[in-house]
Amino acid sequence: MLPRSEDDSRSFEEYRQEKERQEEQVATLRKQINVRVDDLVFTHPTLSLLQPLPPRTLADIQYLSATLGNIPLVEYVKHAGGWGAFVFGGQKVEYVALADDLLDQISESLSLLLQTENASKRTLFWCQEDWKERLVHLHEWVFKPLVPFLPSSGQVVVAPTNVLYLVPFQALCDEHGKYLSETYAFSFVPSLATLSVLLEQRKRVQSTPSTAYRLLNIAHSGEPGNYLTHIALEAQEVESQFEESVPLQEEKATLENVIEAANKCDYEVIHFNCHGKFFHDNPAHSGLQLAEQRMLTVNDIRINIRLKGRPLVTLSACQTGQTWPEQGDETTGTSWAFLAAGASSVLASQWNVPDRSTRALFKHFYQIRRQSQVSDAQALQQAIQQVRKQFTAFNNLPEFWAGFQVMGVPIPAGSQSF
Numbered sequence: 001m002l003p004r005s006e007d008d009s010r011s012f013e014e015y016r017q018e019k020e021r022q023e024e025q026v027a028t029l030r031k032q033i034n035v036r037v038d039d040l041v042f043t044h045p046t047l048s049l050l051q052p053l054p055p056r057t058l059a060d061i062q063y064l065s066a067t068l069g070n071i072p073l074v075e076y077v078k079h080a081g082g083w084g085a086f087v088f089g090g091q092k093v094e095y096v097a098l099a100d101d102l103l104d105q106i107s108e109s110l111s112l113l114l115q116t117e118n119a120s121k122r123t124l125f126w127c128q129e130d131w132k133e134r135l136v137h138l139h140e141w142v143f144k145p146l147v148p149f150l151p152s153s154g155q156v157v158v159a160p161t162n163v164l165y166l167v168p169f170q171a172l173c174d175e176h177g178k179y180l181s182e183t184y185a186f187s188f189v190p191s192l193a194t195l196s197v198l199l200e201q202r203k204r205v206q207s208t209p210s211t212a213y214r215l216l217n218i219a220h221s222g223e224p225g226n227y228l229t230h231i232a233l234e235a236q237e238v239e240s241q242f243e244e245s246v247p248l249q250e251e252k253a254t255l256e257n258v259i260e261a262a263n264k265c266d267y268e269v270i271h272f273n274c275h276g277k278f279f280h281d282n283p284a285h286s287g288l289q290l291a292e293q294r295m296l297t298v299n300d301i302r303i304n305i306r307l308k309g310r311p312l313v314t315l316s317a318c319q320t321g322q323t324w325p326e327q328g329d330e331t332t333g334t335s336w337a338f339l340a341a342g343a344s345s346v347l348a349s350q351w352n353v354p355d356r357s358t359r360a361l362f363k364h365f366y367q368i369r370r371q372s373q374v375s376d377a378q379a380l381q382q383a384i385q386q387v388r389k390q391f392t393a394f395n396n397l398p399e400f401w402a403g404f405q406v407m408g409v410p411i412p413a414g415s416q417s418f
Contacts, residue, residue, distance in 0.1 A: 056193045061088050064196050068157070071410055072150050075159040075192050087149040088192075094149045098141070103163065105141045109134045110166040113351060114280065123351035126399040132173065135398070139172040143180065155185045155377055155410050159192050168350055170384070170405060171398035181402055185381035187345075187410040190336060198409050202310050202344055215242040216261055219273040220253040220290050226275065230355040234273050234316065237359060241366040242269070255294045259304050266309030269366075276317030276334065276349075287334055288317055298337045307342030312376060315348040316358060335407050345376045345408030353403035357394060360387050361401060377406045 056064075065073050065088050073088040076098075083098035099105065112125035112134075125131060142164065150156065158169060169188075170181040180186075189195040219235040221228045232249075239245045246265070248257055253274070262270060275289035287297035307313075315334060335348040347365070364383035369376065387394070387401045394400040 056196060058093060060196065061192055062091055062093070064088075064192065064199070065090060067199065068410060071155045071157055073157045073159075073192055073195070074146060074150075076161045076164050078162050085146055087146055089149070089151075096145050096149065098145060102141055106138055106167075107163065109138060110163055113166055113168065116352065121352055123399070125351070131399075135168075135171055135173040136175060138167060139174055139180070142167055143169065143172055144174070150184075153183050155187065155375065157187045157189060157192075157195060157410055159189050159195070166350075168398070168402060171402035173398075179398060179402070181381055181384050181398075185375070185377040185410075186405065187375070187377040188405055188407045190339075194339075195409070198339065198344070201342075202409050202411070214265070214267050214269075215239065215245045216265075216267045216270040217245050217247045217249070217273075218253050218258055218261075218271065218290075219247075219249040220275075221250060222275050222289060223293060228273075228275065228355075230359065231273055234355075234359050234362070237363055238271050238273070238366065241363070241370065251291050254291045255296055255300070258290060258296060259300070262305050262307060267307075267311045268309075269312045269314060270307070270343075271314045271316065273316040276315065278333070283333060288315070298334055301334070301337040301341050305338075305341040307338075310342060310344035313338040313343040313346045314362070315346065316362065317349065339408055343408065345406055347376065347380065347404055347406055349403045350405060351399070351403050354400055357387055357391060357400040358404075360390055361404065373412045375406075375410045375412050376408070377410050380404065380406050 061073065065071065070090045074085055075088075076083070076085045082100040083102045085096045085098065087094045087096060109125065112128065113123060115124040116122065117124050117127050120127075125134070128134065160167065169186050170179070172180045174180075189198070215238070217235055217239050219231050221231040235247070235249060239247065246261060246267075248261055272288055276287070277289065277295070278286040284298045285295070287295045287300065290296055313335075315338075335346040338346045361383050364386040365379050368374065368382050368386075369379040372379070372382075374382070384401050389395075391400070
């Protein structure tokens with residue numbers, strides 16, 4: 001073989017350097033494309049329906065956990081081999097296999113959570129004499145296998161799958177009679193990939209003094225024969241927690257006014273107090289009942305609403321936290337739609353919660369959220385304990401205080417430290 005000349009060496013070195021420059025340019029362009037795509041999805045949430053979320057590696061999820069202060073991240077999975085859950089905490093990851101017959105064990109109880117007793121309007125699950133035993137049973141099959149890999153208390157982010165979206169985690173009870181809401185502050189997300197996107201969007205939104213303490217207060221009592229008598233009182237109590245309020249109540253709470261107001265300003269909180277409906281056979285048409293007998297549907301939220309400032313959206317309406325797990329799109333529901341529209345967190349209900357305890361829960365929740373540097377999940381956990389102390393008759397009745405759950409980013413309101 002002939003020796004390589006000096007010119008050949010320089011050519012090879014130049015080729016190597018040019019290749020490295022091209023690889024750096026490609027990496028930069030890919031990063032710019034990802035940022036542009038995230039911006040488009042953030043500005044036009046409906047695009048999220050057309051594009052799958054980018055895959056996340058183990059290193060990505062570990063970085064996500066570290067960014068959130070090593071909050072445990074739980075992602076349930078259903079695969080050909082059965083059911084399981086990944087538990088991420090710091091640099092550790094554990095896979096926990098769940099029972100192959102999990103669905104057979106829990107389906108009856110979850111079905112009861114979707115049904116309402118006609119006369120009382122109570123969720124049928126809570127009308128069962130063995131509701132407490134059912135909660136213990138759900139805990140044993142869904143959550144207890146994960147306990148050895150979780151801290152003894154604190155925040156936990158859960159990404160359910162399939163029918164597990166219906167599990168009332170905060171009401172679950174262990175064999176000693178202790179409810180999970182006493183131990184953990186739960187945040188729920190459609191997936192850990194979604195959580196990563198939500199966190200990136202939150203980083204790009206800077207809080208401003210004009211946003212703090214501003215409320216969009218939407219309230220509608222419904223129509224004759226299906227009238228919510230507590231609406232005016234709740235609207236007044238919620239408004240008292242904020243320095244500035246934009247009220248849209250009763251006949252002013254039209255579909256057009258709500259969409260215009262939601263898009264117009266930055267808010268710290270958008271609070272809906274009205275009837276909610278969830279259609280299992282057509283989740284995209286589920287939503288909130290407004291004036292003129294019109295609905296703010298999931299499709300309306302996704303297509304027409306673009307929230308500014310990453311507010312908390314509170315849905316004081318029945319079944320706003322439900323989704324239908326057999327439709328292919330496991331994130332179809334009112335609460336998930338508001339996340340796609342720009343909310344940082346959504347507080348919504350899994351069943352019909354009694355009015356009196358709901359008003360007390362919101363009062364404590366907003367006070368704690370304002371006075372303490374805690375996440376919405378932590379504020380809800382503390383508010384639940386306050387309600388249980390305030391109404392001793394309800395202390396061991398989770399129907400009255402465990403119906404609301406937080407979906408979204410588990411960081412304090414207004415926090416910019418990541």
